[in-house]
Amino acid sequence: MSVMVRADGVRKRFARLEVLRGIDLEVAQNQVVVIIGPSGSGKSTFLRCINHLEKIDSGRLSVDGHLVGYEQRGDKLHELHERQVSARRAEIGMVFQRFNLFPNMTALENVMLAPVQVKGEDKGVVRERALSLLDRVGLREKVKGYPAQLSGGQQQRVAIARALCMQPKLMLFDEPTSALDPELVGEVLDVMKQLAREGMTMVVVTHEIGFAREVGDVLLFMDGGVIVERGVPREMIANPQHPRTQDFLSKVL
Amino acid sequence: MAVSERAPSDGGIAPEDIRAVPARHPRRWVATIVILYIVAGIIHFVATSPNFQWGIFHQFFVFNSIIRGLGQTVLLTIVSMAIGIVLGIILAVMRLSPAPIVSGVAWIYIWLFRGTPLLVQIIFWFNVQALIGQNATVTLPFTGLALFHVNANQLIAGFTAGILALGLNEGAYMAEIVRAGFLSVDEGQTEAAASLGMSRLQTIRFIVLPQAMRVIVPPTGNETISMLKNSSLLSVVGYTELLYSAQLIYSVNYKVIPLLIVASVWYLVLTSVLTLGQFYVERYYARGSSRQLPPTPLQRLRAMWVRNLTAFHATPPEVPTPPTGPNR
Numbered sequence: 001m002s003v004m005v006r007a008d009g010v011r012k013r014f015a016r017l018e019v020l021r022g023i024d025l026e027v028a029q030n031q032v033v034v035i036i037g038p039s040g041s042g043k044s045t046f047l048r049c050i051n052h053l054e055k056i057d058s059g060r061l062s063v064d065g066h067l068v069g070y071e072q073r074g075d076k077l078h079e080l081h082e083r084q085v086s087a088r089r090a091e092i093g094m095v096f097q098r099f100n101l102f103p104n105m106t107a108l109e110n111v112m113l114a115p116v117q118v119k120g121e122d123k124g125v126v127r128e129r130a131l132s133l134l135d136r137v138g139l140r141e142k143v144k145g146y147p148a149q150l151s152g153g154q155q156q157r158v159a160i161a162r163a164l165c166m167q168p169k170l171m172l173f174d175e176p177t178s179a180l181d182p183e184l185v186g187e188v189l190d191v192m193k194q195l196a197r198e199g200m201t202m203v204v205v206t207h208e209i210g211f212a213r214e215v216g217d218v219l220l221f222m223d224g225g226v227i228v229e230r231g232v233p234r235e236m237i238a239n240p241q242h243p244r245t246q247d248f249l250s251k252v253l
Numbered sequence: 254m255a256v257s258e259r260a261p262s263d264g265g266i267a268p269e270d271i272r273a274v275p276a277r278h279p280r281r282w283v284a285t286i287v288i289l290y291i292v293a294g295i296i297h298f299v300a301t302s303p304n305f306q307w308g309i310f311h312q313f314f315v316f317n318s319i320i321r322g323l324g325q326t327v328l329l330t331i332v333s334m335a336i337g338i339v340l341g342i343i344l345a346v347m348r349l350s351p352a353p354i355v356s357g358v359a360w361i362y363i364w365l366f367r368g369t370p371l372l373v374q375i376i377f378w379f380n381v382q383a384l385i386g387q388n389a390t391v392t393l394p395f396t397g398l399a400l401f402h403v404n405a406n407q408l409i410a411g412f413t414a415g416i417l418a419l420g421l422n423e424g425a426y427m428a429e430i431v432r433a434g435f436l437s438v439d440e441g442q443t444e445a446a447a448s449l450g451m452s453r454l455q456t457i458r459f460i461v462l463p464q465a466m467r468v469i470v471p472p473t474g475n476e477t478i479s480m481l482k483n484s485s486l487l488s489v490v491g492y493t494e495l496l497y498s499a500q501l502i503y504s505v506n507y508k509v510i511p512l513l514i515v516a517s518v519w520y521l522v523l524t525s526v527l528t529l530g531q532f533y534v535e536r537y538y539a540r541g542s543s544r545q546l547p548p549t550p551l552q553r554l555r556a557m558w559v560r561n562l563t564a565f566h567a568t569p570p571e572v573p574t575p576p577t578g579p580n581r
Contacts, residue, residue, distance in 0.1 A: 051448055083452065090450025100445035104463045104540070113459060114449035146540070159445075166449060 002029050002064075004170055004201045005050060009059035012045055019045045021225035022059070027170075027218075030199045034212040034233065037222035038248060043205045046222070047172050050203065051092045052085050063092065064169060090118050093163030097175040099155040101147040107134060107158045108143040111165045119166070126165065133161040137191050153184030157191055164195075171195065173204040209252055213237055221245045309511035313502060314518070322498025323519055329415055329484045329494060330523075334477050336420030341427025346457060348432055359428065366425035371418070372486055378418040379490040415487050415494075423480060430472045434465030466538040474531035478524050485516075495519055 005027035012020035019042040027033050035043045048054045049061060052069045061068045069085060070077045080088075101110050111130040115121045134143050137157040147155050156176055163171060173192065177185040189211050196202060196215040206212065212219050212233045219233035221242070229242040237253075240246045299305060313319055347359035366374070391400045438461045446456040488497035499512040529550075536547060548556065 053444060053447065086447070086450045086452050088450075089448055092448070094445075094448035096441060096445060096448075098441055100439075100441040102442065102445070102460055102464075114451060117455055117459060118450045162449070 003027070004029050004031070004064055005203065006062050007046075007059065008061075010046070010049065010056050010061050011058040012042070012049060012054060013057050019225050020049070020056070023225075023227060025220070025227065027201065027203060029201055031217045032196045032200075032202045032204065032215050033218045033220065034216035035203065035205045035220045035222055036207065036209070036212065036248070036252075037220075037228075041222040042225040043222045044174050047094075047174050047203060047205050050170075050172055051089050051094055053094075063088070086118070090114070090166055091169055093166060093168035093171040095156070095159050095163055095171070095173045095176045097178050099147070099152070099159045099179070101155050101159055101162070103147045106144050106146055107139060107150070107161075110147070110158055111162045114162070115165050115167075130161070130165050133164050134158070136194075137161050138187070151184060152180045153187045156180065156188045160188075160191055160195075169201065171200055171202045173202065173206065175205050175207070177206065177208060207252060209237060209249070221248065223248070304510065305514070306508060306511045309506075309508045310514055313499075313512060313515050316502070316515075318493075318498045318501065319495070319515060319519070322493055322495040325493060325498075326481065326484050326495040326519075327523065329412075329419060329487070330477065330481045332416045333419035333423055333484070334480050336416060337423025337427045337476070337480070338473070340420065340424030341429075341431045342462070344424060344428035345431035345435060348428065349435060363425045363428050366422050367429075371422050371483060372489065374422050375415075375418040375486055375490060378414040381414070411492065414490075415484075415492055418487075419480060419484060423476065426476060427473070430469055430476070431465065434467075434469035435461055437468045438464045463538075467535075470531065470535050470538055474527065474534075477531075478527055481523055481527065482520060485520075 003026050005025065007023045007025040010020055010023040011018065019040075021042075023042075023046055025033075035046070037043045045054055049056050050063060050068065055069060066088065067077075068088070069080055071080055071084075072078075101107075102113070105113065108127075108130055111133060112123070112126050115126040115129070116123055131140075131143065134140060137160060139154060139157055139161070142150060142154060142158075145154075147158070150158065160176075176192070177188050180188065185208070189208060192202070192204070192211070193215050204211070204216075216233040219231060219236050220227050221229045221236075221240075221244070223244050229236065229240065229245045231241075236245070237249060240249050300307075344359045344362060348356050348363075350356050350359075390402050392398055393400060435457075442460050442464065443456055446460045451459070484494055485496040487494050488500060491497065493501070496516050499516040503509045503512040533549070536549070539547075
């Protein structure tokens with residue numbers, strides 16, 4: 001099985017604060033990796049490093065065999081040009097905590113924009129794909145709605161459809177349900193579960209322990225910029241080994 | 254129909270509606286009477302005083318040369334604003350560029366054109382041939398390669414000098430307005446665009462600029478109104494826009510006040526048209542950001558009309574709601 005994401009000793013500093021202090025990780029193709037941990041543990045930062053929204057300071061991070069943000073030529077690292085970074089990002093879908101839909105466009109326009117403008121795909125083809133994706137996330141009737149007219153759960157489902165329309169090989173979820181009213185969390189998780197069952201490679205930062213148990217292949221617990229514990233979700237949730245994991249899980253369960 | 258607890262009364266007054274004697278406001282009445290008295294006095298003076306010479310006003314309001322000047326003012330405003338807006342967007346993008354020279358040049362431009370009086374800039378552009386000579390050759394810097402020859406008097410005179418002066422100055426102000434608009438767009442938007450693989454320019458074009466327009470349009474409306482009035486500064490270099498056309502007439506017949514009123518009324522008419530236009534542009538860019546767009550003046554009138562009618566017929570009022578989203 002090929003490796004989709006590989007991190008070796010990834011470190012990241014903001015000014016003098018070191019938020020990632022050596023992350024080692026392998027995410028295989030079709031795997032769902034769930035990252036949990038207290039806020040400030042660096043889990044969102046690590047996720048943002050994977051598509052180069054943040055630049056790493058040391059270590060190696062690669063997606064599908066390509067270094068993120070750099071290129072190895074001989075024994076030297078060359079910084080990638082903005083255009084190349086964009087091209088790599090186009091292959092990675094990302095879903096944000098605050099949805100970040102484009103408010104000036106309808107749901108359908110949100111989903112269609114990038115495939116048409118970035119990949120230069122035919123509008124008719126993209127339209128069909130966008131409509132079927134919106135149908136899949138249960139928003140067939142809302143295609144003409146503007147984000148302000150949609151509920152949080154609906155907005156997040158549009159955001160997932162928008163990322164999927166680029167036909168990514170990897171999906172990153174940054175606390176996708178944290179900004180939602182409790183009764184809306186389920187509809188977003190259902191879409192993500194279906195996506196996981198279809199074999200999408202996913203890295204999910206979340207507080208939804210139930211989701212981790214149900215669809216996660218690997219569960220990571222991060223604290224203080226390192227991965228404190230990792231394992232099979234069901235076992236780890238039932239029987240955490242590290243005291244900090246035990247402490248965290250006792251608070252969120 | 255099932256029995257509801259408190260059925261809404263159809264047309265009549267619901268039992269719990271309050272009918273109270275309204276509070277009296279004697280001081281408001283006094284103030285109203287005093288103000289009406291003063292306003293009536295002013296109107297009476299303006300209308301009847303022979304010094305205003307309304308006959309002269311009437312005679313020159315649609316005078317040929319006044320209308321020609323009006324056309325020049327409108328044309329100057331439109332073209333200079335267009336230059337200013339395009340230049341402003343370019344300068345704003347430059348100022349936000351990561352390359353220090355690019356943003357530095359934009360900064361210096363804004364510093365120079367915002368830091369010197371518009372009147373000085375106008376006089377400068379109308380005398381620029383003194384700087385480059387009658388027949389100038391534009392060369393590629395440091396190479397001596399001739400790009401093209403210009404006749405300064407032909408190229409930079411009259412209309413061209415006018416729009417250069419007004420447009421280049423406006424660009425500096427518009428740049429700051431556009432930049433403020435860009436900064437008002439949430440960072441999550443650019444991140445979302447980046448995560449979809451969009452380039453910096455694509456992000457500006459499709460994501461940032463359309464959203465920034467909501468912040469950019471109101472001050473741009475102000476700028477357009479200022480531009481309309483600032484174009485009268487061109488009268489000092491003898492450009493026959495609206496004010497100078499009026500001045501040419503009163504320099505002959507000495508009817509200064511009536512002709513200034515002619516010009517002023519035209520400025521007011523144009524400003525009113527611009528204000529109305531601004532409302533519709535703002536409404537257009539508000540789509541998607543608010544659930545319900547504000548009603549247009551026409552819709553408001555219709556709603557008022559319907560409300561009065563229904564009140565008269567004592568049927569439940571049904572105010573038509575404007576459609577949401579763009580109505581094209």
